[in-house]
Amino acid sequence: MLETFNFRVILEYMPLYFKCFSATLWLSGAGLAGALLVGTVACAMRLSQSRTVSLIAGVYIESMRSTPLLAQLYFFYFGLPSLGIMFSEEVTGIFALALNSGAYMAEIIRAGIQSIPHGQIEAGIASGLNYFRRMRYIILPQALGVTILPLLGQSIVLVKDSSLLSLISIMELTRAGQMLSSERFMPAEGFLTTAAFYLIIYYILKGFSSWVQKRLIFREAY
């Protein structure tokens, strides 16, 4: 197989790959920003005193976590137009990514917040800090240590999930592989190059995450 591996075609398609690589980066970046926003809001709602608000967030989180992203993506792609809402493919894709990952982020953030001993919160109340100051100065800085690694793990998942956007005809890395493979009948060249680009992102994020882990252990030790 390898002796017929055509590097010249890959070089020829490199401009397309770089364009699609940056598309994957910005699509998953936008998805990540949206997911963090949705996740924070959903988590705040889930922890709310009001039962209805908490229930709404719970239904959202559980329904997102028990259905596959692909079904959600098709749900929005085929479903929104029949409601008369016309989004471009990119917006639909980012929307689905953000809603899907947001549910996982909400659970991660919730676990982080609930890992903080209740005495800390009570001490904050006793010191006369209001809700936002307690969050800002007591809860969030401590919760960050617990949540940062799972959040990075979820970001890796999100980047990989963004490959599904190729199925609603968005130009990104997997789509580039499909194009090379169908235009030149070279699936090996197309998809292995795509895989290599994803691996670059994966190793960078993984390296960053183990660097963070070392820093966290260091901080805990002293």
Added chain:
Amino acid sequence: MWGFYFGQLIDSLPIFLKGLWMTVSVSGLSLVAGSLIGFYWGIIRGGKGRILRRLIGAWVDLIRGTPFLVQIFVIFFIFPEAGIQLEAFPAAVIALTNLAACFICEIVAGGIQAVPSGQREAAIASGLSAYHRFRYVILPQAMRTILPPLVGQYVLIIKDSSIVSVIGVIDVTRAGWLTVQRIPEGIMVFGMVGILYFVICYPLIQLSSNLEKRMTVVATRL
């Protein structure tokens, strides 16, 4: 209009049920095979053999670093180039089994390494053979750490099985995709798809969090 389409949707229920059976059989086969292989790899990876450990680690990184969509394209389109013709169903099962094995391997290895080394030393001091040490001392304790994330991983694998629909395996997602071409009500059709996945995944998610609670209680009682 909704009533008319709803009637049609009820008429196409057999396709969905066939799809459900396909989803269950693809993910069921892959989970069984993936668990066996994953445990085998995980036990090696949690052990001492350096070279094998590195090899499995590198393979797991490759699989975890690339999207499942790309992996399934590689298996379905590149294997024929190397002379291995695969139908859609076996290709789907192979790809999903490999994915499951890689994730389960990491969970198992983590669980084995989490057993305190004093336990191992005590078992050696008691004169247990390597097999007995593993079977009666290490594994029962490791299972406590392994079980909750393992069930959670099963849910992720079942959801990832939706991606095999792109190579023409008629599972629930594919059934929805085929139906939405006739019934242009995306919300209804993919709502149905979502419900079918929900029925499988939600109980498993609950089981996973129940296990987590129970296992932590046992751990603190000891």
